[in-house]
Amino acid sequence: MSTVKINSIKAWILAARPKTLTGAAVPVMIGTAFAWKNCGAEMFQMIPAILCFLFAFIMQIDANFINDYFDCLKGNDDSSTRLGPKRACSEGWITLKAMRWGLMITTLLACLIGLPLIYFGGIEMIIIGIICVLFCFLYTTKLSYIGLGDLLVLVFFGIIPVCLTYYVIVPKDMQYIPWTVFLTSLGCGLVIDTLLCINNFRDRNNDKKDGKITLIVRLGENRGYKLYQTVGFIGVILTMIAILIEGMEIDKNQETILALTAFIPYTILLDRASKKMKSIWKGKELNLVLGMTARNMFIYGLTTVLSILIIQYV
Numbered sequence: 239m240s241t242v243k244i245n246s247i248k249a250w251i252l253a254a255r256p257k258t259l260t261g262a263a264v265p266v267m268i269g270t271a272f273a274w275k276n277c278g279a280e281m282f283q284m285i286p287a288i289l290c291f292l293f294a295f296i297m298q299i300d301a302n303f304i305n306d307y308f309d310c311l312k313g314n315d316d317s318s319t320r321l322g323p324k325r326a327c328s329e330g331w332i333t334l335k336a337m338r339w340g341l342m343i344t345t346l347l348a349c350l351i352g353l354p355l356i357y358f359g360g361i362e363m364i365i366i367g368i369i370c371v372l373f374c375f376l377y378t379t380k381l382s383y384i385g386l387g388d389l390l391v392l393v394f395f396g397i398i399p400v401c402l403t404y405y406v407i408v409p410k411d412m413q414y415i416p417w418t419v420f421l422t423s424l425g426c427g428l429v430i431d432t433l434l435c436i437n438n439f440r441d442r443n444n445d446k447k448d449g450k451i452t453l454i455v456r457l458g459e460n461r462g463y464k465l466y467q468t469v470g471f472i473g474v475i476l477t478m479i480a481i482l483i484e485g486m487e488i489d490k491n492q493e494t495i496l497a498l499t500a501f502i503p504y505t506i507l508l509d510r511a512s513k514k515m516k517s518i519w520k521g522k523e524l525n526l527v528l529g530m531t532a533r534n535m536f537i538y539g540l541t542t543v544l545s546i547l548i549i550q551y552v
Contacts, residue, residue, distance in 0.1 A: 242329070244333065245331075250326075250332065253325075253326035253331070254299045260539070262294035262298035264535060265403070265430070267542075268546075270543075271542070272419050273407035275547070286354075289355055303340050304374060304377075304379075305377075306325050306337060309325065310328045321440050321521065322440065322525065349367060358407075359402065363406070387434055388434060388469075391434050392431060418483050419480075421483075422480040425477035425480065429534075431473075432473075435466040435469060436515065436531050459519075463512075467508075470512075473538075474504055477501070477542055481498060481546065482498065493552045497549050498545070500548070504541055510530070511530040511534060
């Protein structure tokens with residue numbers, strides 16, 4: 239990475255962390271699939287679906303910029319001790335002044351993209367937008383240091399994006415959240431939390447030294463390892479229960495069984511990632527498990543979308 243020029247396009251792409259965008263895409267994909275299933279192609283609204291994807295992507299980039307900037311200020315991204323991927327500000331790829339402009343622009347852009355959702359979801363979308371932006375800042379600056387990161391992932395990568403994507407896409411006379419959609423949003427949040435779990439498990443010693451008391455630090459490494467397994471498996475179980483209920487409600491038993499078997503690859507891959515995590519246990523090599531977890535998370539999203547479509551159209 240020595241060839242990265244200061245404030246170059248390459249530097250900004252690295253700071254945006256494109257690989258993290260799958261975490262933003264998965265819940266919107268699931269909410270969109272439920273909306274397509276429940277309202278049909280005739281009443282499906284494409285514009286709010288596109289806006290939800292764009293809002294999620296820009297907010298994820300904004301969160302990455304905020305994390306990069308404030309962790310650099312706090313000295314948490316010292317390249318001599320950092321175990322995770324390198325960060326733009328700490329590496330000198332992007333100046334702090336430029337990053338301030340970057341995070342202000344992405345925050346403003348996210349607000350502008352989200353503004354039209356008021357037409358589809360009502361004035362309450364303003365409140366949701368403000369909450370998303372506010373907690374985007376609070377996560378890095380405060381809440382991740384007191385062990386609330388996992389809860390925020392559940393809310394902002396599960397409940398809010400899945401449920402509100404569904405809410406703004408369906409016609410106004412269908413704007414309520416079916417409890418199967420809510421149940422799946424919980425499952426989605428838990429599955430995505432596996433990414434935070436492995437990230438915090440890898441950084442547990444540095445976080446403890448820096449006074450960052452994540453849930454993994456609070457639990458200790460042994461229970462932290464079990465947390466990674468638990469949230470991943472509970473997440474997919476909740477999703478499967480929701481799919482089972484959806485299938486039973488429309489009396490498609492055989493199709494539902496087929497839809498549920500689609501989750502087998504995810505559970506196998508999660509188990510393999512867990513075993514790899516246990517065999518490595520500490521150090522930079524855990525970045526391998528981080529990559530496996532990101533892949534598993536995306537496979538979960540695709541599988542959930544596929545299962546929703548199977549029970550509707552097969």
